[in-house]
């Protein structure tokens with residue numbers, strides 16, 4: 557088979573797998589889903605390293621990002637090839653605000669639209685329905701389906717920034733919720749990990765590194781990405797290169 561035909565076969569195979577696994581996942585049957593699902597890119601890293609900005613570059617989708625728009629809940633983005641451009645934004649509710657599992661999984665649609673310009677507003681609406689205006693971590697997920705003629709069948713997850721410790725009763729809850737989000741997504745058997753690190757920060761600070769080594773001890777499923785290269789102080793580019801090589 558010619559390589560172009562092989563590529564097409566792979567793409568349609570991935571589409572079918574994605575369709576079936578999305579349906580099963582929305583029923584809350586994670587274990588069954590894990591055996592079927594095609595790879596999912598899990599973007600992780602410390603707070604504000606540029607995870608959501610990276611996803612924007614990768615998928616051309618303006619997921620909520622920027623100063624003052626910290627990601628507080630996971631975003632699962634499923635891209636599928638189709639003749640016409642279309643976006644579906646959903647909310648999947650499986651947990652209460654304390655991370656306790658609800659008796660039923662409730663996945664419902666927030667918007668189904670063709671205009672890319674509506675995307676950020678619809679995502680904001682979905683986030684509001686999860687967070688209810690609170691600035692707190694939440695295990696419930698915004699599910700985004702993207703269809704279009706130029707779309708590659710990739711699944712990608714945007715996670716909140718890793719939080720190791722926070723003081724006070726609420727701080728402890730927030731750190732626990734954040735860590736549970738990571739536990740869940742780092743534990744997916746079909747995950748490929750993208751660890752983002754800001755070029756202006758020391759790599760030893762990455763507490764998430766230790767968690768990743770548990771999920772992927774030989775780092776066979778992990779890719780490191782150095783973000784914010786423009787912030788490397790003049791004359792310190794060699795240090796950044798060392799991080800990349802390591």
Ligand SMILES: Nc1nc2c(ncn2[C@@H]2O[C@H](COP(=O)(O)OP(=O)(O)OP(=O)(O)O)[C@@H](O)[C@H]2O)c(=O)[nH]1
Pocket residue numbers: 602603604605606607608609610620621622623625626627628715716717718783784785786787
């Ligand atoms: N200088 C510089 N700033 C960047 C770059 N990429 C992202 N930023 C900025 O860094 C800030 C955080 O970006 P986000 O993409 O929201 O980072 P994040 O990792 O998703 O943040 P959290 O979800 O809160 O953990 C924003 O103000 C971005 O504009 C870059 O390459 N260079």
Ligand SMILES: [Mg+2]
Pocket residue numbers: 607608609620621626627714715716717
């Ligand atoms: Mg973010």
